[in-house]
Each structure stands twice: as structure tokens, then as C-alpha cells.
Amino acid sequence: MSAPAEERLRTALAWVVIALIAGPIAGAVLLGVAHGDSPCILCWGQRASMVLIALVALFVLRYGPRPRYLGLVVLLGVWGQYMALRHSALHLARDIGQGFAASILGAHTYIWAWFIHVTVLAVIGVLLLFVREMPVAGTVRETRRLDRFAFLFFLVVVAANALQAFASTGPPPFVGQGDPVRLSLDPRHWVWSLEEYQPYPISWRGSWAVPQPDPAAVEADPARGPLQNLPRLAVAGWERVAAPLQGTLSGLARDSATGRWLAVTDRFGVYLLDSGLSRVLHRVVVDRGFSVQLTPFAGAAFVGGDTLAVVSTNKSWVLLRPDSAADAGREWRRFRETDGAVTELGRGRFATVRARQQYVLSLAYDPAAREYVTVSVPSPRHRRLVVSRFARGDRMLSSEFLPRLSGGLTLAGEERSLAEYVVTGATVADGRLYAVSAAYSTLLVVDLASRAVSAAYAVPGIRRPVGVAVRGPRLLIAQADGRIAVLERPAP
């Protein structure tokens, strides 16, 4: 490399150091001094990474571009992006204006850290792109005036960061805090913390590590359930879904106006059946890909008129309608198979608050309130039984509640809870939610007005229930094997 070319490269590098230090690193200290902004433990990591990138640039200024310097700065750029993404994910999906700590030019510091690390990698790429041959490495370069300024500026700003770190996080072994306090230069206000050392499990996904529910693996004996001394509902008879279905039945609903049935299967099949459960009136196999992610179908409901609602275990929904004028060419993109007389009205996702990170295995529709109803199933990470209601019009959350117990129901012990039930089928009738649980073969009756479990019944003899429906004075509980238990509907 010619001497003038190397000079230009070194000048560019010196300015990169100065810009990096003057911008985010010095800016962060000024934010702290002027506004009390104090980094959390994750912010400190991102700030240190930017400082280290500038330090590597100083190495290159002094010793030339050795491969290990270039390797290290690329690693720092990649690691910095990981840190920024990991950190930003805590806040990105929150509501408007609900970021964390200070924002600069409309973006929070964790976003700026991502931008800067991307920029660093881009700058390295540009610099390497314009270097025709690498300068000779291994010899110590004399520092020029600009280089000396870059070194001095670096030392001053990093020293200021060290002082801020001392006030904010303390000497070793203290470390940065998850939720830092306002920066103060008054030692009486300093909070030094060891909280981050507290032992808790290392996890890749944390609260997002939620396995798909498996109703086949639950305890079915009602006597072992969390509710004590439940009255029994005896199975008075059996019916059967005689129509051929593709896959295992995973949800069943009945339209009280027409007597027709809506069945869904774990292979994304949706079947409109006649009142005798023997004839398929319409059928589609929904394409689960290329749009809103659909996990196996878990529930179905009639939503007034001819609208059919289907929900996946991940709370994604699909709305369908029988339509003799359906355009098969237009619907091809939505269905793997179709009888040619069904239209998809839309698909989307139910967003919950209390039931977030929980799957569902049921769907009901409350015609009086014009609301969809889901019931969450527990997981090792999230043990809650949450009833969520969504407006029919916009499918947005209307209300959520954790039902309390009433009607003299008591738990079998302090450690027991309603969250032990795994509701796999639900329907609404007369202001009550009838929810059947595969765990402990129990029927829960939830009074939707008082938000309480007003009654519960042991239903021995059912196996892997997937749906529940009301037919006059009867209650019908569908099983995954296609059999339907017929019971007397308990009096309110």
C-alpha cells in the first residue's frame, strides 16, 4: 500500500474513533450527568462493546490492520447486534411511548446500539472495499497529531464512563442493575447491587419456552382433581361423528338454530356436518402456511348466520363461510383442499393479556354479548386458567378474568388451583360457559356475569374430550375418537 493511501486510511480510522467516542459514548455520559440517565446491566454491555470497537480501531492506528484486530471488531459488531436485539425485544412490542429509559431523536438507547453496531460493520466493509492492498502490519506507527487527539479523547471519555460506572454500579463484585436508579454524584444516593447474581435457571427462551399442550398426557381421574366432592354427571348414551374426517377430531360445535355441527381436526380440516353427524355438507383443509401462523386447530364455533370460526392452539383464528358462489381460483391460495363452496372471510390472531404465552384448546361464542370466548390451558411456565373474551366486530380483547369459586366449591388444598384443569372444549348457553377439562374429566360451569365457577361436575368415563355442545336439555361432550357422550344438562 502506498504511503498516501495508508495515511488516508489512518485518518479515516482516527475520525471513526473520534465519531464513535464523541457520539454514543460521550453522549451517554452527558445524558447521565445532565439528566440522571443511568444504564441497566444490558445497556452497560452495549456501551462497553462500542468502547471496545473504538479501542480496536486505536490498535489498528498504532499497529496496522492485523487479522486478529479485524476478526475481533467483526465479532464485536455481531455480538453488539445480538445484545441490542436481545435488549430491544423486551420493549419493542409494548404500547406507544412505553419504551425503557431515555430516548434520543425518537429512538431509545438500545435501538441506537443496534444501529451503531450495524454501522460499524458497514464502515468496516466500506473501508476494506476501498483498500486495494493491505498496509504492512507488525510495525509500530508513529502517532500523528490527529491520532494523539483520538487517543486522548478516548481516554478522557472512557475515564468519565468509568466514573459513571463507579457511581452507578460500584466497584467489583457489584454489577449493573436490571432497573437502575437515577445517576447522582452524591454518594448517599448510590445504590450498588448484587441482585443479578441471584441464582435462577439459565434458559434459551425463558417464559417463551411453552410446550404445545398434550391433552392425552393428563390425569383423567376426577377424584384426583383440585375440586373436592364434585357431583357426578353420568353418561346417558353415546353418539358418534359418522362422517369421514381427515385427521383426529380436535373441536366440535353445534348450531342451536339449525342443528348443524362444525368439526375441526388436527390436520386443519374444517367440516360442516348435518344434524345427524353423518353427512359432510361442506369441507375445506386450510393452508396453514404463508400467512398468519396456524398451529393445529383446537376449537370451533358458529358465529351467527353462516359464519364459522376456528381457532388454533396458538390463538390464531380463521373465519369461513359456506358460499355456493365461491371462486375456487381465488380460494386456492387459502385452502389445501375444498369442496369449492367455502370462502375464507379472514384470519388473524387473538391477542390476550393475562393469557399471554398460553395456548388454548377451545373456542366458544357468546351470542348475547357477541363475543368469542377462549380458555387458556396451563403450562409448566404459566399456571393460570384465564377466560378471555373478544368482540365479534374487531376480534379485539373485551375482557379477561381468572374465575373465582362460588356455589360452595372448595379446593382440595391450598396448593391446588383451577389452573390444573385443561379445558379442551367450551360452549356458551344461557349466560354460562360450559367448559370441559381433559384433566380430571371435569365439567366447569362458569357464570359469565359474576365471573365465577358456579358449579363443577365429575364426568367419569369420558376420554380425551375435545368439544362440548348444548342440545336442549342435553349436554354433549365430543371425544377425539369421534364418540359423543350424551349427558343430562345440569340445572342452573
Next chain:
Amino acid sequence: MEFLNFLIILWAAWLVWRRPERERLAFRLLVTSCVLMALLFLLGSRGSLLPGVNL
């Protein structure tokens, strides 16, 4: 520990500028600081190492 890390960085930068013949020590300090930075971040994020969103 963040304070210690900045001291290590200052030491490395000082060596590069004023004691350039100590490149080996300075680079070791640089790597040590990188490792410390990474460990501190992992300490703060070990409950969920991957971003807490739909991946």
C-alpha cells in the same frame, strides 16, 4: 464489574498509546475486557438468552 471493565480498557488504551512495545499485553487486556463484557451481559440475560419474542 462494569467499573473494572472500563479500567481494563483504559489500561489497554494507555499501553497502545504510550507503551506500544507492550502490544501483547494490551491485546490480552482487550480480549479480557471483551470476555468480561460478554459475561456481564449474559449475567443480566441468562433467564432468556434469546430475544423474548416470536422467533
